[in-house]
Amino acid sequence: MTEFCKIMSQSENENEIEVADGVFVRRRTFLIGGLSSTLLGGLMSSIPLRKVFAQSDTFSYEQFLSLANPLAKSLVGDTSTEGQDQYLHSLAAIAARIKTVPEPVAWNDSTQSFKPGTDIGFTPGGDGFTVLHWRMAPNTQIRLHRHDYGNVVTIGLGGDARVENYEIADNDQDYIPGKSFRVRKTVDQQLTPGNINLVSLDRNYIHGFTAGPDGAHGLDITTRIRPKPDHGTPYLSVSSNAADEARQIYEAEWEE
Ligand SMILES: [Fe+2]
The missing domain is CATH 2.60.120.10 (Jelly Rolls)
Incomplete structure (x- = not known):
């Protein structure tokens, strides 16, 4: 099991997580699918938790749209440098899972x-x-x-x-x-x-x-x-x- 998988295997209620054999750190950030709540930003507020993906999930184009459209709507209004960063990184996090796209x-x-x-x-x-x-x-x-x-x-x-x-x-x-x-x-x-x-x-x-x-x-x-x-x-x-x-x-x- 990789270190990352060990992190992901921990319960959400535990305060400590094992990042390597016998090495524990105190949880500071709630991790979902390998992405911190900070990075996910508006995604957290706009998408039910049950729909947040696991690390191995891949998306069809339609699945991507069902997540990306509300996400984009919730984040696009902040056009500051930091707001654009959050928008782009959040959209990229789900775009990276697209495996099939309809031919134009x-x-x-x-x-x-x-x-x-x-x-x-x-x-x-x-x-x-x-x-x-x-x-x-x-x-x-x-x-x-x-x-x-x-x-x-x-x-x-x-x-x-x-x-x-x-x-x-x-x-x-x-x-x-x-x-x-x-x-x-x-x-x-x-x-x-x-x-x-x-x-x-x-x-x-x-x-x-x-x-x-x-x-x-x-x-x-x-x-x-x-x-x-x-x-x-x-x-x-x-x-x-x-x-x-x-x-x-x-x-x-x-x-x-
Ligand atoms: Fe361009």
Whole structure:
């Protein structure tokens, strides 16, 4: 039995839990399905306890929606940095358990790549959020782009893709193409099935994808929390060499 399973095997009424053979700690947080009550936040208040899942549970898309829709409604109103964190982490906790997703009715070419091979399809059912299914042919790219009105939970469903996230390191920039400024790389991740990548409007808000040799597909669960701006999607070009390797600072500019 793993240490984690030992924790999960304890009664809710016990004050001490065994985290390793003969090693006990005093319970500070009520654990459900491997997730603390702090993380679950609004989920706890909006979903009956009997429906909270066990560690091994996986969800169909319909089961995911039955949990995600009330959860999103209860948490989406707090658009502070911390509120977005709670929203995204809570939604991600159940999105990570999705194993089957209906095929989108239609696939459309993504406008976010330099060449064909990246497609987007809409999967209905989200209440307050949009579920987009993406698929990438081997070695294709979705360009680095900024999210400035909708946050995102990305989940890998198949294959693998490198996901990079950046934030602006200087004072926030207007979208002036060709004007140099500095960004910080905050995430450099291999997204494989079940992995999650989060974009809030305050963290990791520029992201791009590079599919591996077998291609990749997954979901983007996007939630608009600000009005859509007049400008189109801002795309970013980043220098290949870091200006400050230790801090992962790079020179960058917005593309035309
Ligand atoms: Fe995006």
